Amino acid sequence: MRHALIFAAGLGERMRPLTDHTPKPLLPVGGKPLIEWHLEKLAAIDVHYVVINTSHLAEQFPDTLGDGSRWGLRIRYAYEGPTPLETGGGMLNALSLLGPEPFIALSADIYSDYDYGALPLQPAGLAHLVMVPNPDWHASGDFVLHRDGLLGEDGAGERLTFGNIGVYRPEFLHGHAPGRFKLLPLYQQAMGAGQLGGERYDGFWRNLGNPAQLAELDTRLRAS
Template sequence: MKALILAAGLGERMRPLTDTTPKPLLAAGGKPLIAWHLERLAAAGVREVVINTSWLAKRFPKALGDGSRWHLRIRYSHEGDTPLETGGGMWHALPLLGNTPFIAVNGDIWTDFDFTRLPQRPAGDAHLVLVDNPPHHARGDFALADDGDVLDSGEGRLTFAGIGVYRASLFDDWRRTIGDAPGADADPPRFKLAPLLRAAMAEGQVTGEHHRGHWTDVGTPQRLAELDAALGGSDRESAVAFPTDPAP
């Protein structure tokens, strides 16, 4: 199973830290955020990882190389100077990911989620990991039904963790779904993933699971500092007290 790490964002909310360093390469607990993902993906049996890049793209191969230190093969999907958004970036990387289901994870999160829990062959077009809503995203994103389906609306909305398994078929009708949204007619196209997921949800093609462990959206310098302090204060991840953990 291959994996895609989404790392092409501009990191505007993290400036000035991201003036010279892409956000996924910022350090927490003594290593780049993206390195935590590479370790967990390798431990889960992934052997090939695609990293999409844009802002300060040359920093990634300098920092990560070919992936051999993690017993991985890293390939890079460069998007040019303008990031292609989540949907466009994933679509652009499909030739490197192939036709079998693949894992995708946001490069700017930290989590103790065990990637071996993910289905290698999701029932539909996508399988999403959801978490309790953090304070900065109290309304959540999607609802998780008792039967495991993910819904665009409903009671008990949860936050999308930025982790999922996807089939290339999710993009079969992307142009009709995206319509005339800004960037859709660019070459390569630039569009968000959420409209495709919502269209697939309407067809019952998205399943999910609720991760109740540690998860942090490293979206601000303060959250990065809190995460770094938490990870640096313990030799065991399970003992870390995370300031931004969802309430039990």
């Protein structure tokens, strides 16, 4: 049984004033909370256990989503405290709930038509990341995808943007102390060891950072 982690603990500062009273993952888009689109897609590929990390207005998540049974899921909540622990600290905080096998991890504040069932059950290295063409607001990209499927900070290949969708082995975080930290240094360490794989995805993908981007997606989903 595959497990999944959804990052939902951010403050949503660029989405204000919408996030003053509602966490960004619970904002409605296309007629349902943004995070619900992810839950439905995970349930469709037979993921039955989902951990959602929370911080800002954390009590609203169980009030809105419950235990996940309406989607055939079991949802557990990993509260980070009043200050989010960033991506690395949040993943480590949730690790004890995710079990010993590789798990899917994704950000709640994206939307895409990527099929989560296409993710490898067992990444070749420590993690496997979905990369997308660089959007206008991040033209320089994040990492280089090499022909052998490995990611690097430079070298021959195409520089792409991390789409905030991936599969991780628990060992990716082994030895790191709890606390507030980003995943970037761990990606860099894994790349240096040839242990970070990736793939390019050219389908629809959006990062929802502000009210205008949310409204644009809402219009698109309602039209379709």
